[in-house]
Amino acid sequence: xxxxxxxxxxxxxxxxxxxxxxxxxxxxxxxxxxxxxxxxxxxxxxxxxxxxxxxxxxxxxxxxxxxxxxxxxxxxxxxxxxxxxxxxxxxxxxxxxxxxxxxxxxxxxxxxxxxxxxxxxxxxxxxxxxxxxxxxxxxxxxxxxxxxxxxxxxxxxxxxxxxxxxxxxxxxxxxxxxxxxxxxxxxxxxxxxxxxxxxxxxxxxxxxxxxxxxxxxxxxxxxxxxxxxxxxxxxxxxxxxxxxxxxxxxxxxxxxxxxxxxxxxxxxxxxxxxxxxxxxxxxxxxxxxxxxxxxxxxxxxxxxxxxxxxxxxxxxxxxxxxxxxxxxxxxxxxxxxxxxxxxxxxxxxxxxxxxxxxxxxxxxxxxxxxxxxxxxxxxxxxxxxxxxxxxxx
Amino acid sequence: xxxxxxxxxxxxxxxxxxxxxxxxxxxxxxxxxxxxxxxxxxxxxxxxxxxxxxxxxxxxxxxxxxxxxxxxxxxxxxxxxxxxxxxxxxxxxxxxxxxxxxxxxxxxxxxxxxxxxxxxxxxxxxxxxxxxxxxxxxxxxxxxxxxxxxxxxxxxxxxxxxxxxxxxxxxxxxxxxxxxxxxxxxxxxxxxxxxxxxxxxxxxxxxxxxxxxxxxxxxxxxxxxxxxxxxxxxxxxxxxxxxxxxxxxxxxxxxxxxxxxxxxxxxxxxxxxxxxxxxxxxxxxxxxxxxxxxxxxxxxxxxxxxxxxxxxxxxxxxxxxxxxxxxxxxxxxxxxxxxxxxxxxxxxxxxxxxxxxxxxxxxxxxxxxxxxxxxxxxxxxxxxxxxxxxxxx
Numbered sequence: 001x002x003x004x005x006x007x008x009x010x011x012x013x014x015x016x017x018x019x020x021x022x023x024x025x026x027x028x029x030x031x032x033x034x035x036x037x038x039x040x041x042x043x044x045x046x047x048x049x050x051x052x053x054x055x056x057x058x059x060x061x062x063x064x065x066x067x068x069x070x071x072x073x074x075x076x077x078x079x080x081x082x083x084x085x086x087x088x089x090x091x092x093x094x095x096x097x098x099x100x101x102x103x104x105x106x107x108x109x110x111x112x113x114x115x116x117x118x119x120x121x122x123x124x125x126x127x128x129x130x131x132x133x134x135x136x137x138x139x140x141x142x143x144x145x146x147x148x149x150x151x152x153x154x155x156x157x158x159x160x161x162x163x164x165x166x167x168x169x170x171x172x173x174x175x176x177x178x179x180x181x182x183x184x185x186x187x188x189x190x191x192x193x194x195x196x197x198x199x200x201x202x203x204x205x206x207x208x209x210x211x212x213x214x215x216x217x218x219x220x221x222x223x224x225x226x227x228x229x230x231x232x233x234x235x236x237x238x239x240x241x242x243x244x245x246x247x248x249x250x251x252x253x254x255x256x257x258x259x260x261x262x263x264x265x266x267x268x269x270x271x272x273x274x275x276x277x278x279x280x281x282x283x284x285x286x287x288x289x290x291x292x293x294x295x296x297x298x299x300x301x302x303x304x305x306x307x308x309x310x311x312x313x314x315x316x317x318x319x320x321x322x323x324x325x326x327x328x329x330x331x332x333x334x335x336x337x338x339x340x341x342x343x344x345x346x347x348x349x350x351x352x353x354x355x356x357x358x359x360x361x362x363x364x365x366x367x368x369x370x371x372x373x374x375x376x377x378x379x380x381x382x383x384x385x386x387x388x389x390x391x392x393x
Numbered sequence: 394x395x396x397x398x399x400x401x402x403x404x405x406x407x408x409x410x411x412x413x414x415x416x417x418x419x420x421x422x423x424x425x426x427x428x429x430x431x432x433x434x435x436x437x438x439x440x441x442x443x444x445x446x447x448x449x450x451x452x453x454x455x456x457x458x459x460x461x462x463x464x465x466x467x468x469x470x471x472x473x474x475x476x477x478x479x480x481x482x483x484x485x486x487x488x489x490x491x492x493x494x495x496x497x498x499x500x501x502x503x504x505x506x507x508x509x510x511x512x513x514x515x516x517x518x519x520x521x522x523x524x525x526x527x528x529x530x531x532x533x534x535x536x537x538x539x540x541x542x543x544x545x546x547x548x549x550x551x552x553x554x555x556x557x558x559x560x561x562x563x564x565x566x567x568x569x570x571x572x573x574x575x576x577x578x579x580x581x582x583x584x585x586x587x588x589x590x591x592x593x594x595x596x597x598x599x600x601x602x603x604x605x606x607x608x609x610x611x612x613x614x615x616x617x618x619x620x621x622x623x624x625x626x627x628x629x630x631x632x633x634x635x636x637x638x639x640x641x642x643x644x645x646x647x648x649x650x651x652x653x654x655x656x657x658x659x660x661x662x663x664x665x666x667x668x669x670x671x672x673x674x675x676x677x678x679x680x681x682x683x684x685x686x687x688x689x690x691x692x693x694x695x696x697x698x699x700x701x702x703x704x705x706x707x708x709x710x711x712x713x714x715x716x717x718x719x720x721x722x723x724x725x726x727x728x729x730x731x732x733x734x735x736x737x738x739x740x741x742x743x744x745x746x747x748x749x750x751x752x753x754x755x756x757x758x759x760x761x762x763x764x765x766x767x768x769x770x771x772x773x774x775x776x777x778x779x780x781x782x783x784x785x786x
Contacts, residue, residue, distance in 0.1 A: 003592060003620070004558065005649060006506050006528075012652050039453035047456070051444040060432035063440070063632035098491055098636075102658045109527060113399050130656040134502060135399075165397065199396060227396070239456035241663035243491075256398060259405050263523040265495040269662055270634035 007114075008136050020340065024349045030381035033349040035175065035324050036372040041292050042239045043283070050278040054271065062271040068262045070096025070246075071273040077280050078232070078246050085207060086221030087230065093248055095257050098268045100205055100233035100245035102261075104131035107166070107201050107229065109260045110253070112137050116165040119157065119198075121149055123327075123356035123365070125175045128168055128203060137165070139358035146318075148181030151188045158196050167193060167200045171219055172207035173323025176356045176367035180321060183216050190222045199253070200228045206323035208237055208289055211297040213321060226250030229257075234276060236324070237289050242272045296324070296371050303370040303378050310386030312393055317368075324371040327353065330364040334392050337363060342391070346384045400507075401529050413733070417742045423774035426742040428568065428717050429765040434685050435632045436676070443671040447664065455664040461655045463489025463639075464666040470673050471625070471639050478600060479614030480623065486641050488650050491661045493598055493626035493638035495654075497524035500559070500594050500622065502653045503646070505530050509558040512550065512591075514542055516720075516749030516758070518568040521561055521596060530558070532751035539711075541574030544581045551589050560586060560593045564612055565600035566716025569749045569760035573714060576609050583615045592646070593621045599716035601630050601682055604690040606714060619643030622650075627669060629717070630682050635665045689717070689764050696763040696771050703779030705786060710761075717764040720746065723757040727785050730756060735784070739777045 024031035054062050069075065075091035082089055097103045104127065112118070114136035120129070122141030129139065140161055143153040148171060158164060169189070171181035181189075193200050202219045220228040226249070233245035247257050261267075279285070303326065304319050311317070317328040330336060336352035343349065353365025368385075370378060417424035447455050462468065468484035475482055490496045497520065505511070507529035513522070515534030522532065533554055536546040541564060551557060562582070564574035574582075586593050595612045613621040619642070626638035640650050654660075672678070696719065697712050704710070710721040723729060729745035736742065746758025761778075763771060 002590070003646065004504075004590075006502065006504055006509075006558075008506075009503060009649060012649075012656075014652060014655075034458070036458055039457050042453055042456040044448055044452035044456065047452075048445055048448040051448065052441055055437055055441040055444065059437035059440075060435055063435040063437065063634035064432050065427070065429055065628075065633045098658045098661075101656075105657045109399065110402060111397075111399055113401075116399075127656075127659070134653065134656050165399075197395070197397075235458075240458045241456035243658065243660070243662045253396065256402060256405075259407060260527065262407075263405075263494075263520075263527050264498045264657075265491045265636065266520070267636070268491075269636045269665060272662060272665065 008134055011133065011136070020349055020351060023344055029344070029347045029349055030373060030377045030384070031349045032368045032370065032373065032381060033351050034372060035369055037236050037240060038292070038295060038371055041295060043279070043288055046279060046283050047275065050275050050282060054274050054278050058274065062274045064270060066267055066270040068267050069258050070094070070268060071270070071277055074273050074277040077277065082230070082248060084215055085204065085230070086217035087248065089248055093250065093254050095247045095254055095261065096268045096273055097245045097247055097261070098265065099235060099240070099243045100203065100231045101127055101131065103231040103245055103247040104128050104203070105134070106247065106257050106260050106264070108132045108135040110256045111165050111199065115163060117161055117163050119154070119164055119167045120358065121169060121174065123176055123353060123362065124168065124358065125170055125203065126355050129358050132168070141357065141359060144179070146179055148179070148185040149189065151185060151192065155192055158192065158198070164198060167198055168203065169200065169219065170203045172204050173209065173320055175206070175323070176325055176351070176353060177327040178318045178320030178323055178325045180216070186217065186219045187222050189219055193227055194225055198227070201231065202228055203231045205233045205236055209293055209296060209324070210322035211293055211300060220248070226252065229253060237285065237292065238276065238279070242276065244268065244272055244276055299370045299373070299375065299378055302375055303368070303382060306379050306382040310383050312386070312390055314393070315389060324369050326368050326370065328366045328368060330366065330389065331393065332364050334389065335363045336366045339366070339388060339392060343385055343388045346388060348381045348384045348388070350385070401527055404526060404529070413742055413744060416737055422737070422740045422742055423766060423770045423777070424742045425761045425763065425766065425774060426744050427765060428762055430629050430633060431685070431688060431764055434688060436672070436681055439672060439676050440668065443668050443675060447667050447671050451667065455667045457663060459660055459663040461660050462651050463487070463661060464663070464670055467666050467670040470670065475623070475641060477608055478597065478623070479610035480641065482641055486643065486647050488640045488647055488654065489661045489666055490638045490640055490654070491658065492628060492633070492636045493596065493624045494520055494524065496624040496638055496640040497521050497596070498527070499640065499650050499653050499657065501525045501528040503649045504558050504592065508556060510554055510556050512547070512557055512560045513751065514562060514567065516569055516746060516755065517561065517751065518563055518596065519748050522751050525561070534750065534752060537572070539572055541572070541578040542582065544578060544585065548585055551585065551591070557591060560591055561596065562593065562612065563596045565597050566602065566713055568598070569718055569746060570720040571711045571713030571716055571718045573609070579610065579612045580615050582612055586620055587618055591620070594624065595621055596624045598626045598629055602686055602689060602717070603715035604686055604693060613641070619645065622646060630678065630685065631669065631672070635669060637661065637665055637669055692763040692766070692768065692771055695768055696761070696775060699772050699775040703776050705779070705783055707786070708782060717762050719761050719763065721759045721761060723759065723782065724786065725757050727782070728756045729759045732759070732781060732785060736778055736781045739781060741774045741777045743778070
């Protein structure tokens with residue numbers, strides 16, 4: 001039989017990252033490829049404690065169906081935690097999602113028709129591109145530098161492009177570059193979005209993992225017209241296995257997301273939400289996050305130091321102040337996909353950067369993760385990567 | 394600001410069931426409205442036990458990201474359990490989903506473009522209609538009787554309708570009618586689908602909750618060409634709060650679902666999957682299901698008996714051999730939405746049946762759930778419903 005699928009299926013391919021991640025299941029491989037948090041930091045004992053307590057105190061409620069928007073005490077706590085980012089919203093502005101990846105899928109459903117245009121940073125988060133792609137948009141990439149999107153380029157594109165539906169940005173420790181937008185650029189983004197009446201999707205999975213300095217005000221914090229949708233997650237600050245994230249937006253927009261989520265999966269796991277709520281009640285998550293930061297800071301320092309020592313001078317890379325990734329640009333004649341194949345022979349993995357550019361090119365780039373490997377493996381892996389690059393020079 | 398959403402948002406409205414369910418949060422209300430399993434049957438102690446054990450034995454794995462397709466030992470167990478339905482498939486044919494509702498959403502994404510036609514039973518499951526609606530299809534309803542879809546009507550519709558993409562059916566204890574298809578109809582459905590090269594979506598959330606007789610072979614069990622997608626769930630046999638379901642299909646189709654799920658939410662909760670797997674290892678779920686069946690059978694018996702005593706003779710209703718619902722047809726001049734408003738004043742709730750007909754009409758129908766109320770409340774609630782109907786005769 002030949003099956004007649006939807007048109008979108010013509011363009012959906014397996015994610016390259018997923019294929020590389022399969023290779024990294026071999027424990028001998030030193031993997032800088034995924035975006036995995038350090039499992040040794042997971043609060044296992046605390047989760048065991050709250051799991052038992054929730055089942056003993058409110059088992060039938062925790063195991064039953066619940067509302068689409070999510071467990072209210074948890075939404076209240078999240079709305080308070082949003083003040084970190086300069087955001088004042090209440091529980092009704094929060095929708096609990098199955099990871100922030102689901103927030104991206106819901107975004108596609110709420111906003112995108114085939115042929116619509118998504119403006120994104122160049123490069124941009126592969127997982128968002130993959131989620132949006134299922135809604136058949138075109139991507140137009142906006143140039144970026146160390147301060148974020150270049151606003152002149154953004155405005156020029158908006159003036160000359162039809163059917164722009166959303167602007168998607170990751171302003172804090174961007175995936176894949178690790179770069180953080182300046183406050184000026186954030187304010188300017190809102191100005192431009194107001195001027196041209198465009199919604200902004202602000203994806204912030206890493207903002208709380210800041211090694212130095214203060215968390216800057218989010219783009220959403222400058223939003224006076226209710227046009228910014230903020231996506232957050234507990235995957236990096238608590239654990240990814242629970243699949244708990246949230247979407248925060250003003251009433252009109254968040255109600256659209258809730259309507260869509262009803263059809264998508266009815267609701268996110270009741271018991272997981274109540275367990276996380278209990279964890280936030282009984283334990284100090286900010287103290288826990290500080291511990292994660294202390295570990296990741298050491299790894300970032302060591303990785304950057306080793307890259308400076310072991311990578312040839314021709315390779316440029318970012319020095320992120322937080323998050324999980326650094327981003328390296330190789331000499332133009334080196335294709336990072338070829339490099340990745342050679343590196344995997346030496347049992348080192350990373351993600352070639354080309355996939356993060358929705359319209360292709362930039363094959364001489366690489367995303368390197370430092371959160372998931374211990375110090376010894378970071379040094380060894382970067383040394384091997386350096387050797388491999390030198391062989392290709 | 395006026396926000397420019399996707400076209401699909403024009404037709405997405407809040408589910409009527411959700412609005413009724415809000416009213417039923419009042420504990421005084423006797424609710425036959427939801428499709429909630431009996432919470433007193435949830436295996437709380439066993440879940441506590443496996444939660445602790447999973448965290449102690451494999452905490453870091455349970456809390457980390459995992460593969461999109463799902464935890465392999467669980468997929469293996471599910472593939473074995475599918476033999477109940479006469480289905481011989483292996484773990485690679487199973488995708489773990491966030492409830493079977495997600496299987497419906499993925500189905501929409503894999504198969505439907507705007508304007509495509511979904512063939513469904515008349516009436517059909519509201520949650521499926523809601524999931525598919527987000528992909529902007531047209532629904533064509535096929536006439537049904539006590540043995541399932543009427544095959545002559547199905548073939549006539551197929552011959553005269555363009556752009557049919559899928560046939561969606563709930564052959565076992567259908568939601569909303571509680572009816573079960575005959576084996577002959579199942580075979581005939583496959584014959585017709587083969588003849589006209591159409592995929593079938595077989596949704597089976599209730600099949601294991603059979604009070605009398607043997608589980609009939611599923612539609613999928615007669616599928617020789619890999620055109621049937623089977624959706625299952627643990628929401629009714631374990632608990633809904635975990636949000637664990639599965640999709641089973643032959644390789645080509647299941648791989649499309651996996652690709653789509655990557656962008657949708659990366660994966661279903663790792664820890665929930667491992668906990669359920671451990672539960673299936675340590676405890677006898679079939680024994681547990683038997684306990685649920687014994688409770689629901691008593692409730693079904695009592696509800697049907699009380700309906701026979703208390704409902705006016707003009708009201709016809711189904712006598713399901715399993716599942717959660719009976720379905721009543723009122724005299725034509727009685728609008729069940731009006732009846733629902735009057736009933737809620739008497740603190741009884743049910744779902745008016747009109748919403749289960751995607752193209753409208755049939756406002757004299759009602760879906761009545763018997764799994765979630767104890768015996769005393771079933772008798773009291775049906776008495777009150779009977780009185781209310783009599784007032785409207």
